[in-house]
């Protein structure tokens with residue numbers, strides 16, 4: 001789901017920030033790579049990172065350029081207030097649908113509360129400066145130090161998922177922790193199904209526009225299979241769309257429990273021009289529901305407590 005504030009964030013650039021012990025300067029890969037290589041070239045620090053240890057300063061510079069060049073990235077180099085030597089990096093990742101935090105410190109800066117101090121400033125900037133509705137961090141379940149940072153800056157667990165980094169042989173468990181800027185966004189609860197459809201791209205567009213779906217993956221051009229997720233976090237209910245050439249397909253009915261977002265989602269579905277097969281009504285079993293119909297006849301029952 002794209003919030004108004006998230007669109008705005010894409011247009012803004014990082015600003016310099018200071019905390020009691022730190023100066024956070026917008027990441028400049030050309031200037032900062034040499035100093036930051038102390039972190040990105042250290043196997044102990046990189047044990048948890050999503051790419052292998054950088055081979056040299058040029059490799060670190062390339063990786064930093066790639067990260068900083070992603071749409072929506074807001075990255076800062078962490079420096080002591082009274083010095084120039086980079087201690088690490090903190091900020092918001094680019095190229096993600098849910099705003100995601102990142103942090104890293106060179107080993108000799110660990111154990112002084114500097115990561116939490118820097119990440120705390122980044123969170124305040126994200127939520128109150130940029131006006132993002134929420135931020136999250138994906139932390140490997142075994143990365144106790146990073147979990148400590150996340151919790152110290154007010155992020156709480158939202159769910160877990162399995163992920164495999166290309167340079168690792170086995171998948172690992174990720175904990176997704178999040179913090180909302182204001183009132184907590186209600187979470188859409190539970191559903192997973194496979195829907196055969198004639199036009200995967202078109203159904204994906206419809207589910208994004210009408211129900212705030214997020215594209216989890218898409219395979220083929222035009223897409224033959226795609227995953228759609230619902231709700232504000234990168235975990236939660238999801239369904240899969242699979243291409244079929246058949247004109248008649250077995251119809252699937254999917255029930256999405258959307259809690260307190262029911263009315264807003266109904267308005268959104270109507271505004272998107274979706275086929276509302278049944279308008280909102282109370283059921284005998286204590287829910288309020290409306291039904292959105294896809295062209296193949298599949299029905300998405302959107303439900304909430306009455």
Ligand SMILES: CC(C)(COP(=O)(O)OP(=O)(O)OC[C@H]1O[C@@H](n2cnc3c(N)ncnc32)[C@H](O)[C@@H]1OP(=O)(O)O)[C@@H](O)C(=O)NCCC(=O)NCCS
Nearest residue numbers: 045048103104105110111112113114115116139145146149
């Ligand atoms: C994750 C990482 C940035 C955490 O660094 P850190 O220094 O442990 O984190 P913090 O800034 O929160 O510091 C907390 C530690 O400082 C200590 N500390 C000392 N003075 C402090 C102060 N004034 N305020 C707060 N904590 C202080 C705390 O007791 C704690 O130490 P402990 O864990 O031994 O109890 C660092 O381990 C790292 O770079 N890891 C590799 C990269 C990585 O994993 N990134 C995240 C991927 S999700």
